[in-house]
Amino acid sequence: MILPTYPKQANISEDGSYLEKIGADLHLHVLPGIDDGSPSVEESLQILAAHHAAGIRRIIATPHIRSDFFPNDQHTIHAAWQLLTEAAADHWPDLVLTYAAEHFGDDYLMTLLEKGQVLPLFDRYVLVETSMRTEMPHFPQVLRAMIDHGWKPVLAHPERYRPWQQRPERYAELREMGIIFQVNLLSLGGQYGPTEKLLAQQMVRQGWIGAVGTDLHRANQYSYLRKAARTPEFAMLCDAPLLNHLVPEHEARN
Numbered sequence: 268m269i270l271p272t273y274p275k276q277a278n279i280s281e282d283g284s285y286l287e288k289i290g291a292d293l294h295l296h297v298l299p300g301i302d303d304g305s306p307s308v309e310e311s312l313q314i315l316a317a318h319h320a321a322g323i324r325r326i327i328a329t330p331h332i333r334s335d336f337f338p339n340d341q342h343t344i345h346a347a348w349q350l351l352t353e354a355a356a357d358h359w360p361d362l363v364l365t366y367a368a369e370h371f372g373d374d375y376l377m378t379l380l381e382k383g384q385v386l387p388l389f390d391r392y393v394l395v396e397t398s399m400r401t402e403m404p405h406f407p408q409v410l411r412a413m414i415d416h417g418w419k420p421v422l423a424h425p426e427r428y429r430p431w432q433q434r435p436e437r438y439a440e441l442r443e444m445g446i447i448f449q450v451n452l453l454s455l456g457g458q459y460g461p462t463e464k465l466l467a468q469q470m471v472r473q474g475w476i477g478a479v480g481t482d483l484h485r486a487n488q489y490s491y492l493r494k495a496a497r498t499p500e501f502a503m504l505c506d507a508p509l510l511n512h513l514v515p516e517h518e519a520r521n
């Protein structure tokens with residue numbers, strides 16, 4: 268849970284603590300070997316070091332839980348978290364790492380809701396995603412079921428869902444439901460292309476964004492985070508009342 272000290276003079280980027288103002292990173296794939304994120308403890312440690320150097324002191328790791336591709340559960344996630352925590356021991360004592368999940372919003376999530384096996388970010392906030400490529404017609408019903416179970420859905424990267432990119436009414440519907448939109452800094456930095464970047468910029472400027480995550484998967488993505496941090500939209504996010512600032516310093520479950 269408590270991770271390493273990183274000597275202040277070591278490997279600080281030119282940008283210094285460029286991510287400090289967003290507070291916690293509540294969306295990234297830093298736990299080793301359990302999804303399409305970091306493949307090894309070594310790369311996970313590189314990510315922790317780079318996050319720390321960028322000014323982040325609070326991380327919620329969010330591996331995918333998706334029954335077809337990433338059949339994780341609390342046990343697989345806890346084991347990976349423990350492995351990383353032990354490897355990182357004594358390096359960054361002021362960095363706190365807990366875990367949650369990025370749930371895929373399908374029938375399997377409905378089952379987890381019924382079983383009480385959802386892994387929230389903290390309190391009642393749950394990170395949820397849908398398909399980037401295919402419209403999932405039942406997704407709004409899944410979100411409704413989450414709300415009915417007392418959860419507060421945090422929609423991962425709304426700017427990345429291709430079927431919605433030409434359908435602004437979809438966003439209006441979700442906002443009406445009270446869904447919190449979480450933008451990816453990698454989108455603002457241009458990692459996924461101009462469409463995602465533009466949509467991310469527009470959502471920030473419209474005041475639609477309630478949470479920020481890096482959604483980092485690998486240690487070679489920091490150039491995009493630095494690009495994001497130089498945008499005017501990033502400055503707007505730093506002044507916004509983000510969910511990131513409500514993340515508890517520590518988390519009881521872990």
Ligand SMILES: [Fe+2]
Binds near residue numbers: 294295296369423482
């Ligand atoms: Fe993600």
